[in-house]
Amino acid sequence: MVRFFTALLFLMSCNLFAVEVQRLNQTQIDVPDRSRAELNKAIELGMQNIILKISTEESLAHPLVQARVKVANQFLRKYSYEQGSGLILELEYDLDAIEKVLRTAQLPVWGKQRPMTLVWLNDQTTDSIISESNLTQSELPLASIADKLGLPGILPTMDLDDLSQVNANDIKGWFIANIATASKRYPTDFFVVANLSRRAGFFELEMQLFNSTVQEASFYQPIFSRKSQLDDKNQSASKLVNWLKDFYINRYARVSTDGQQSLLLTLNNIDGIEALTAAEKHISSMSQVKAIQINQVNHHGVELMVELYTTEADFLNALKLDPKIESLLQEQQQTYEHQYIWRN
Numbered sequence: 001m002v003r004f005f006t007a008l009l010f011l012m013s014c015n016l017f018a019v020e021v022q023r024l025n026q027t028q029i030d031v032p033d034r035s036r037a038e039l040n041k042a043i044e045l046g047m048q049n050i051i052l053k054i055s056t057e058e059s060l061a062h063p064l065v066q067a068r069v070k071v072a073n074q075f076l077r078k079y080s081y082e083q084g085s086g087l088i089l090e091l092e093y094d095l096d097a098i099e100k101v102l103r104t105a106q107l108p109v110w111g112k113q114r115p116m117t118l119v120w121l122n123d124q125t126t127d128s129i130i131s132e133s134n135l136t137q138s139e140l141p142l143a144s145i146a147d148k149l150g151l152p153g154i155l156p157t158m159d160l161d162d163l164s165q166v167n168a169n170d171i172k173g174w175f176i177a178n179i180a181t182a183s184k185r186y187p188t189d190f191f192v193v194a195n196l197s198r199r200a201g202f203f204e205l206e207m208q209l210f211n212s213t214v215q216e217a218s219f220y221q222p223i224f225s226r227k228s229q230l231d232d233k234n235q236s237a238s239k240l241v242n243w244l245k246d247f248y249i250n251r252y253a254r255v256s257t258d259g260q261q262s263l264l265l266t267l268n269n270i271d272g273i274e275a276l277t278a279a280e281k282h283i284s285s286m287s288q289v290k291a292i293q294i295n296q297v298n299h300h301g302v303e304l305m306v307e308l309y310t311t312e313a314d315f316l317n318a319l320k321l322d323p324k325i326e327s328l329l330q331e332q333q334q335t336y337e338h339q340y341i342w343r344n
Contacts, residue, residue, distance in 0.1 A: 018189060018321050019152045020112050024053050025077075025095035027148070028088050034081060039089070040073070046091040047072035047098070053150035054095075054110045054287075055102050056249055057242075064105040068098075099287065103256040103309055110150075110253035111287030113322050115189035117153040117244060118212070120179055122171035124197040125233060129168055131158035140196075140237040149245050154186060161185065171195060176220045180210065188212050189321075190223075192244065196236050203230040205239055209247065252321065254288055254310040261308045263315070266339045268301040268328060276302055279342050282324060288315040301342070 027049040029042040047069050051059055059065055068075070075093050082088045102109050119142070121130040128134060130142065132155050146153050156162050165182040169175075171193055183191040194207035208222035226243045230236055265283070270276050276294075279302070284292055288310040295303040308315050319325050319340065328339040 018113050018323050019116055021114050021150050021152060022112075024112060024150055025050060025093045025098075026091065027053075027093075028082075028090050031081075031087050031089045033087065039079075042089045043076055043079070043091065044069050044072045046089075047075055047093060049148065050093050050095070050098055051102070052148075054099065055108050055253065056246065059102060059105070059107045062105045062107060065101060065107070068101050106255050108249055108253035108255050109287045109309075110249050111318065112285065113318065114150070114152050114252070115248060115321065116187065117151070117209075118183055118186045118188040118191040119153055119155055119194065119240075120166070120171055120183075120191065121155075121194045121196065121240070122168050124168075124172065124195060125203075127168060129156070129158060129166070129171065131156050131162075133158060140234070142237045142241065145238050145241045149241055151241055151245050151248075153244075154188065156182070156186070174208070176208075176210065180214070180220045183212060186212075192240075194240055196233070198233075199229070203233050203236065204228070205230060205236045207240060207243060209244070252318065254314040254318075256309040261310070261312055263306055263308070263312050263338060264295065265304045265306050266301060267304065267325070267342045268339065269342045270297075270301040275342060275344060278344050280304070282344075286315075286318060286322075288318050 027046045029046055029049075031038045031042050048060055051065065051069075060069075072093075075097050077092045077094055079089060079091045082090055099109050119130070121140070121142075122128075123130060123140065130140060142153075142155075156166070162182055166179055170178045172195055174193065176193065179191070179193055189212055190209055191212050192207055192209045194205065197204050204227070206227040207225065209224040210220050211223055214220055224243075224247045228239055230239065267279055270279060276297070280292060280294070283289055283304065283306065288308055289306060290309050291307040293305045293307075295305050297303075306315070316338075319327070324343050326341040326343050328341055
């Protein structure tokens with residue numbers, strides 16, 4: 001399997017295949033030289049790249065964000081140059097400080113836990129399905145764009161198993177049952193079916209997104225769909241990745257609430273100080289969490305008071321995606337409210 005986004009920790013549990021995306025605070029910028037003027041421009045552009053990883057493109061137009069981008073050096077932790085085929089500037093920012101700016105501006109913040117997506121893309125201009133074997137030969141820079149935006153994804157291998165179930169005509173004709181069946185071998189939360197075709201004077205890109213957890217392939221219905229006309233074929237990869245990113249941000253990223261909210265969260269399976277420290281650090285890193293405090297510790301686990309930026313519902317929704325935290329006795333949620341099992 002090809003993973004679009006390589007800087008991630010792959011996690012599987014409770015039928016979820018979310019990944020913990022790493023290095024959201026890092027980016028690379030191509031620069032012509034090492035001059036101070038080029039460095040300053042790259043620092044501002046780099047901060048914009050970080051914002052695009054954790055929020056929407058519209059966030060860049062907010063007056064507060066624009067003001068902070070102009071002093072992006074205040075959010076910069078370190079930088080270095082790397083010489084390859086060209087000169088590359090590697091930048092690392094203070095992610096917590098940038099998230100604070102977005103929350104102050106009442107803008108959405110997308111955390112590190114992100115869904116894994118399988119992409120079935122039929123490029124009708126070359127009569128091929130983009131796969132592990134032909135990605136490097138493809139004109140579509142899916143991997144680099146997904147990496148830049150922090151979007152985890154994989155492509156089908158198109159080995160004998162895939163070829164026996166899916167061909168280009170299945171994607172072109174939107175025969176979802178066949179594609180859904182073939183998708184079940186891949187550890188993903190969602191799969192996308194997309195067609196890129198050439199029309200008179202333009203290119204057309206159409207996609208449909210499906211939930212991979214549906215059990216019966218015959219019942220698959222798209223949960224999200226988009227269609228667009230493009231002047232250039234090379235725009236298709238960026239368009240597809242941005243469609244997916246916008247959908248996930250609307251689904252998982254949250255805007256801070258005006259009023260302070262908090263809840264008691266009980267984590268079982270905490271068997272020592274190492275597990276307690278890991279769980280506390282993990283929950284503190286969630287974008288919905290402002291602060292946590294240990295309320296009590298017993299032989300079963302730990303009870304935490306969690307102070308939130310967002311609503312309680314938003315936080316609990318994020319926990320459902322988190323493969324490290326499993327809901328305790330899901331059939332008895334009313335009896336065991338906010339009790340979870342730590343699965344480090």
